[in-house]
Amino acid sequence: MPSVRFRLNGAPTEVDADPDRPLLDILRGRLGVTGPHFGCGAGECGACHVIVGDRAITSCDAPLWSVADKDVTTLEGLGSAEKPHPLQRAFIAEQAMQCGYCVAGILMSAAALLKQNPKPTETDVRTALDRNLCRCGSQNRIVRAVLRAANEMAAS
Amino acid sequence: MNSTAPTLPVSLAANPKLSSWVKFGSDGQVTLSPGKVEIGQGIVTALAQIAADELDIDLARVRMVRATTAGSPNEGVTSGSLSIQQSGRAIRAACAEIRQIFLLAAADKLGVNAGALDIEDGTISGPGNVSTSYWELAGEVSLDRDATPGATAKPIAKRALAGQPVQRLDIPDKVFGHRRFIHDMALPGMLHGRVMRPENSQAKLQGLRDDAARAVPGFVAVFRDGNFAGVICDSEASADAAVTALRKGANWSAGEALPDENKLADFLKAQPVESTVIDARTSANPGKTARTIKRQYTRPYIAHAAMAPSCAIAQWTGENVHVWTHSQGVYLLRADMALVLRIPVENITVEHLEGAGCYGHNAADDAALDAVLLAKAAGGKPVRVQWTRADEMTHGPFGAAMAIEIEADLDANNEIVAWRHAIWSNGHAARPGRGTKPMLLAGYEIADPFPRAISGNPPQANGGGADRNSIPLYDFPSWKVESHRLLTMPVRTSALRTLGGQGNAFAIESFLDEIAAERGEDPVAFRLRHLKDERARDVIRAAAKLANWKPAAKPGIGYGVGYSRYKNTGAYCAAVAEIEGDEDIRVRKLWLATDVGEAINPDGVSNQIEGGAIQATSWVLKERVRFDRERITSSSWTEYPILTFSETPQVEVQVIQRSEIDPVGAGEAAHGPVTAAIANAVFDCLGVRVRNLPITRDALIAAMAAS
Numbered sequence: 001m002p003s004v005r006f007r008l009n010g011a012p013t014e015v016d017a018d019p020d021r022p023l024l025d026i027l028r029g030r031l032g033v034t035g036p037h038f039g040c041g042a043g044e045c046g047a048c049h050v051i052v053g054d055r056a057i058t059s060c061d062a063p064l065w066s067v068a069d070k071d072v073t074t075l076e077g078l079g080s081a082e083k084p085h086p087l088q089r090a091f092i093a094e095q096a097m098q099c100g101y102c103v104a105g106i107l108m109s110a111a112a113l114l115k116q117n118p119k120p121t122e123t124d125v126r127t128a129l130d131r132n133l134c135r136c137g138s139q140n141r142i143v144r145a146v147l148r149a150a151n152e153m154a155a156s
Numbered sequence: 157m158n159s160t161a162p163t164l165p166v167s168l169a170a171n172p173k174l175s176s177w178v179k180f181g182s183d184g185q186v187t188l189s190p191g192k193v194e195i196g197q198g199i200v201t202a203l204a205q206i207a208a209d210e211l212d213i214d215l216a217r218v219r220m221v222r223a224t225t226a227g228s229p230n231e232g233v234t235s236g237s238l239s240i241q242q243s244g245r246a247i248r249a250a251c252a253e254i255r256q257i258f259l260l261a262a263a264d265k266l267g268v269n270a271g272a273l274d275i276e277d278g279t280i281s282g283p284g285n286v287s288t289s290y291w292e293l294a295g296e297v298s299l300d301r302d303a304t305p306g307a308t309a310k311p312i313a314k315r316a317l318a319g320q321p322v323q324r325l326d327i328p329d330k331v332f333g334h335r336r337f338i339h340d341m342a343l344p345g346m347l348h349g350r351v352m353r354p355e356n357s358q359a360k361l362q363g364l365r366d367d368a369a370r371a372v373p374g375f376v377a378v379f380r381d382g383n384f385a386g387v388i389c390d391s392e393a394s395a396d397a398a399v400t401a402l403r404k405g406a407n408w409s410a411g412e413a414l415p416d417e418n419k420l421a422d423f424l425k426a427q428p429v430e431s432t433v434i435d436a437r438t439s440a441n442p443g444k445t446a447r448t449i450k451r452q453y454t455r456p457y458i459a460h461a462a463m464a465p466s467c468a469i470a471q472w473t474g475e476n477v478h479v480w481t482h483s484q485g486v487y488l489l490r491a492d493m494a495l496v497l498r499i500p501v502e503n504i505t506v507e508h509l510e511g512a513g514c515y516g517h518n519a520a521d522d523a524a525l526d527a528v529l530l531a532k533a534a535g536g537k538p539v540r541v542q543w544t545r546a547d548e549m550t551h552g553p554f555g556a557a558m559a560i561e562i563e564a565d566l567d568a569n570n571e572i573v574a575w576r577h578a579i580w581s582n583g584h585a586a587r588p589g590r591g592t593k594p595m596l597l598a599g600y601e602i603a604d605p606f607p608r609a610i611s612g613n614p615p616q617a618n619g620g621g622a623d624r625n626s627i628p629l630y631d632f633p634s635w636k637v638e639s640h641r642l643l644t645m646p647v648r649t650s651a652l653r654t655l656g657g658q659g660n661a662f663a664i665e666s667f668l669d670e671i672a673a674e675r676g677e678d679p680v681a682f683r684l685r686h687l688k689d690e691r692a693r694d695v696i697r698a699a700a701k702l703a704n705w706k707p708a709a710k711p712g713i714g715y716g717v718g719y720s721r722y723k724n725t726g727a728y729c730a731a732v733a734e735i736e737g738d739e740d741i742r743v744r745k746l747w748l749a750t751d752v753g754e755a756i757n758p759d760g761v762s763n764q765i766e767g768g769a770i771q772a773t774s775w776v777l778k779e780r781v782r783f784d785r786e787r788i789t790s791s792s793w794t795e796y797p798i799l800t801f802s803e804t805p806q807v808e809v810q811v812i813q814r815s816e817i818d819p820v821g822a823g824e825a826a827h828g829p830v831t832a833a834i835a836n837a838v839f840d841c842l843g844v845r846v847r848n849l850p851i852t853r854d855a856l857i858a859a860m861a862a863s
Binding site for chain 1: 324328330331339342393510512513766774793794804806
């Protein structure tokens with residue numbers, strides 16, 4: 001079995017696996033990283049978003065080989081209760097979810113957006129999050145939380 | 157207030173032992189065990205608020221226990237917007253009594269009058285600096301006693317937490333990726349199962365070759381019982397590969413025919429039905445009918461389409477099985493599992509873990525039985541079963557399609573003299589655990605199968621099913637409401653948010669709007685003129701005020717209003733919609749006002765109303781389960797699209813706080829009013845009445861052609 005190397009949340013990682021297997025399956029099934037969620041398996045809902053380089057991608061349909069030698073960031077690498085990312089603080093402040101299953105991927109989309117565009121407009125945020133679905137109807141709270149985080153990051 | 161003897165709240169009457177609800181640990185913690193479960197609605201937080209408030213403890217001391225048949229109070233199912241009403245009232249009454257019990261015990265111990273004692277964060281103190289605490293007394297005070305009616309809860313003015321927008325307890329875990337969802341749980345030695353289901357509706361498994369599945373690395377076992385078949389492997393990836401291989405070796409029968417999705421009303425009205433008169437009112441002095449108008453409204457089958465596919469874990473130990481599930485009712489699921497497995501309920505433990513947002517009876521219970529069956533072949537190891545996206549979109553129960561006919565007799569001034577409302581629909585409830593036959597999918601598939609249940613409707617006393625919200629809330633002189641429940645069920649239906657409430661409110665409020673327009677009367681004024689209930693009038697006036705009703709006409713923009721009181725007895729809600737319409741409809745803004753009585757957590761209520769409003773917008777603009785004559789075809793997000801971030805309207809919510817009135821739930825209040833408000837705004841904008849949901853471009857064209 002070939003081995004694929006990448007950096008997972010900053011840590012060098014090596015996986016012996018079929019390189020065509022979906023990254024999500026490797027993260028959850030092999031590495032026990034459950035931040036990214038399975039929603040559809042077809043890249044349509046965004047619950048599985050992770051950041052590769054500086055872009056959010058659907059890990060459910062990205063083959064393992066596509067992240068060879070790259071930086072992969074999952075929700076676990078975004079921040080922690082002790083050292084939260086401004087987005088995580090903002091999602092708590094805005095109570096920006098109902099069930100929160102989709103939020104795992106949405107936080108990663110938002111983090112990638114803020115890397116590329118630190119001062120997004122509301123329309124920018126909505127457009128960036130159009131690759132993520134939310135079924136509970138928390139879209140507006142989520143948009144507010146992303147804008148709050150952007151403001152906070154701009155001020156600091 | 158009345159003078160009858162006090163009674164216990166229903167959930168407390170059913171589970172009177174105080175210790176089944178509340179326990180004091182020795183570590184300064186309080187354990188609260190509701191029978192209701194978190195389904196993304198924030199109930200865990202609201203219940204903790206109520207308990208902390210009544211007991212006078214810090215919210216951080218409350219530990220919430222997930223519902224389990226191993227000891228939680230049996231509160232039936234978490235549905236119908238009843239959790240605050242049932243669990244909340246029970247917890248308030250139980251905690252008020254517990255507080256009193258401890259005050260008396262403290263008075264005894266401290267030698268002071270109970271009336272002179274105060275409680276602050278669990279410390280009970282009195283004159284002369286004497287003090288003790290719940291935790292000091294916990295060893296001496298037994299809560300293994302039944303609640304007594306009449307416990308006095310705190311006066312409203314003294315409530316410190318209930319009524320406050322405190323932050324939800326579960327949200328930090330979810331933003332930091334801590335394992336909280338059932339999907340993220342891993343048990344030692346856990347195996348992974350996948351079930352193979354037919355594409356064609358109710359097809360039978362006529363032959364199965366499993367050699368290719370067995371050859372998949374990581375394969376553990378194939379399990380087959382009649383038409384039910386699945387695989388177990390040591391990883392999800394292997395299970396996916398094995399079930400794909402198994403599918404190739406399966407030979408299915410043709411299945412049962414499905415209706416023509418483009419002729420839903422014709423289908424619904426042509427089936428054998430059970431007809432019930434839901435309500436009738438006659439007038440001694442009816443007005444004189446000048447003309448009669450009749451309209452027909454339809455809504456399609458609607459999918460739950462939760463973000464996560466259903467998931468469950470099961471583990472057999474000898475004759476006993478432990479099940480982890482995101483079911484809405486652990487006891488009810490256990491009852492049906494016992495029927496299918498033909499074992500006593502005592503052998504089954506069902507424990508709740510959070511899943512993705514739940515909007516009614518979805519596939520959670522079905523997945524739980526799948527896991528239990530597959531785990532029979534796992535040699536005592538736990539088996540986790542996760543459905544595929546396609547199965548989630550095609551094999552779970554759907555919200556039932558409806559055809560609704562309303563006929564009104566109008567007098568010479570177009571005032572309503574008589575009103576007739578008739579519904580054709582499959583039943584809206586086929587929940588597990590309530591009958592002598594199980595209501596679980598695999599129960600219909602096993603070799604010794606149970607009959608496939610035809611959905612029923614709860615009685616009006618429980619809010620009704622297809623007939624929910626069909627009885628007019630307006631003071632028409634006379635009416636007759638009739639419900640025709642289908643006795644065939646080619647498409648499986650059960651409870652989806654509001655049951656028939658969304659369809660009925662859509663029909664009633666659209667029809668009223670049409671009559672008001674014919675009269676040249678403002679639709680808000682028209683509604684207010686027909687409503688005496690001040691709480692109803694208040695939400696309509698509040699929503700109208702928020703929207704600055706009625707904004708000046710602008711080309712391409714329309715405004716509409718809708719109102720309903722959920723179940724006719726629950727939360728009041730009014731909505732105003734602003735839409736932009738040309739070839740397509742875009743909902744730009746929604747203004748809503750709601751009255752749930754005492755809003756325990758106003759931010760939680762607002763979140764539920766806003767979420768309901770956005771979900772309803774999605775239903776109205778986009779959603780329709782698709783099928784051909786053989787199978788459900790809307791098996792992915794491409795074929796069953798829902799509202800995106802860019803399509804989401806701005807939403808403004810006003811919660812009218814009425815602390816003096818017993819609280820009711822908010823989760824289903826917005827769907828009906830929002831649906832109607834959008835449809836009425838479409839008319840305001842384009843001059844066309846769309847009476848068949850969803851309001852897509854095709855529906856607009858069809859409505860224009862018909863008018």
